[in-house]
Amino acid sequence: xxxxxxxxxxxxxxxxxxxxxxxxxxxxxxxxELCREIEAHxxxxxxxxxxxxxxxxxxxxxxxxxSPELPNAVRERLFAVLDLAPYYRxxxxxxxxxxxxx
Ligand SMILES: [Zn+2]
Numbered sequence: 001x002x003x004x005x006x007x008x009x010x011x012x013x014x015x016x017x018x019x020x021x022x023x024x025x026x027x028x029x030x031x032x033e034l035c036r037e038i039e040a041h042x043x044x045x046x047x048x049x050x051x052x053x054x055x056x057x058x059x060x061x062x063x064x065x066x067s068p069e070l071p072n073a074v075r076e077r078l079f080a081v082l083d084l085a086p087y088y089r090x091x092x093x094x095x096x097x098x099x100x101x102x
Contacts, residue, residue, distance in 0.1 A: 018037075019051065023089070026055045
């Protein structure tokens with residue numbers, strides 16, 4: 001363990017930009033380049049690292065449940081709990097049900 005601390009001003013504007021992509025990041029749908037940027041940022045920002053860890057754990061938990069769907073209401077609450085409510089985006093299926101696909 002080294003005691004090297006990288007200089008990091010807690011730049012909320014920077015964090016906010018990354019936080020907007022964290023959902024995609026933990027779901028593995030974010031471009032590799034952006035993933036690396038986020039990982040580099042997390043290396044110097046405890047705040048974002050904690051958010052990602054929490055988000056990833058929560059999503060993993062939900063995926064282990066019988067129902068793979070995360071209702072928008074739950075997502076919304078999750079984001080509120082994580083203090084990310086401003087970044088909440090409803091799922092793509094908000095609105096119509098896709099029960100006429102087949
Ligand atoms: Zn940050």
